[in-house]
Amino acid sequence: MSNTPTLSDRSAPMFGRSVLPWLGIAPFFLFAILFLVAPTALLLAGAFFNSEGQFTFQNIFDLARPEIINSFLLTIKISALSAIFGALFGFFLAYAAVSSGLPKWIRPTLMTFSGVASNFAGVPLAFAFIATLGRLGLVTTALSSIFGFNIYDAGFNLLDFWGLTITYLYFQIPLMVLIMTPAIDGLKPEWREASTILGSSKLQHWRYVILPILWPSLVGSTLLLFANAFGAVATAFALTNSSLSIVTILLFAQIRGDVFHNPGLGYALALGMVIITGASNLAYIMLRGRAERWMK
Numbered sequence: 618m619s620n621t622p623t624l625s626d627r628s629a630p631m632f633g634r635s636v637l638p639w640l641g642i643a644p645f646f647l648f649a650i651l652f653l654v655a656p657t658a659l660l661l662a663g664a665f666f667n668s669e670g671q672f673t674f675q676n677i678f679d680l681a682r683p684e685i686i687n688s689f690l691l692t693i694k695i696s697a698l699s700a701i702f703g704a705l706f707g708f709f710l711a712y713a714a715v716s717s718g719l720p721k722w723i724r725p726t727l728m729t730f731s732g733v734a735s736n737f738a739g740v741p742l743a744f745a746f747i748a749t750l751g752r753l754g755l756v757t758t759a760l761s762s763i764f765g766f767n768i769y770d771a772g773f774n775l776l777d778f779w780g781l782t783i784t785y786l787y788f789q790i791p792l793m794v795l796i797m798t799p800a801i802d803g804l805k806p807e808w809r810e811a812s813t814i815l816g817s818s819k820l821q822h823w824r825y826v827i828l829p830i831l832w833p834s835l836v837g838s839t840l841l842l843f844a845n846a847f848g849a850v851a852t853a854f855a856l857t858n859s860s861l862s863i864v865t866i867l868l869f870a871q872i873r874g875d876v877f878h879n880p881g882l883g884y885a886l887a888l889g890m891v892i893i894t895g896a897s898n899l900a901y902i903m904l905r906g907r908a909e910r911w912m913k
Contacts (some may be wrong), residue, residue, distance in 0.1 A: 660887045675881075689864055695782050699782050699786055700842035700845075707790045707838075708835060710790065710794055734790075735792040735795060742784065744855070750768075750780075785846050796838045841901045844894040864886060
């Protein structure tokens, strides 16, 4: 009697090897469908229906209303400023921790703090800034009692445009540190040595070597910070209590509010946000791919 394995015997292990990887990644696809694809499809469909369930383009047309356009512009300004300042400070902080002669414990400490701070948002972050920079905050009272300088008399207000922008920087700068550190690690010491041998100065090395290599990562990371700030709602709502009409607060009022209750318009606002943040993330992915090709 022959012991030669049949075709079915050989195909069974191959079938198991081909199915097991898909079973391992199945939770990711399930999570993506439930919390990304399905909500996006829901708001896409909801943007074209009114409260009576009738198909309409009115919700899309309402996005051209002056107060909604101003809300988008205000959100874009806050997101852009926090992204630009966060990218600048975060980049130089990461470069100093990676490339300078600082003690070795600085980098792991900075990375640990950045990992925590980049996810510290919402009501706890708003309370922390109120307790620090509010009218009776720790820093405010210390400056007033020690130096006789009141930042609110000088025009600062934690609950206005600049106050919210500064608050966003708390998680924008650490996020930039986390993103840029691997890119800075990719800068090879041989490039600096070659520049020195050829007689270039530090400024020339930055201009002709470092910046051309890092600019895709810098621009892409700035776009990612923009998208991160553009979608923030809990921090702004807890801090300003709707005194700033940014898009996320306006959307919340349309879906959950008692006065401005219009779910269809809320879905349309969310669709506009998805388009803007999606374009930012797509540009980030493209620039990141270009940066990775430089580092190979």
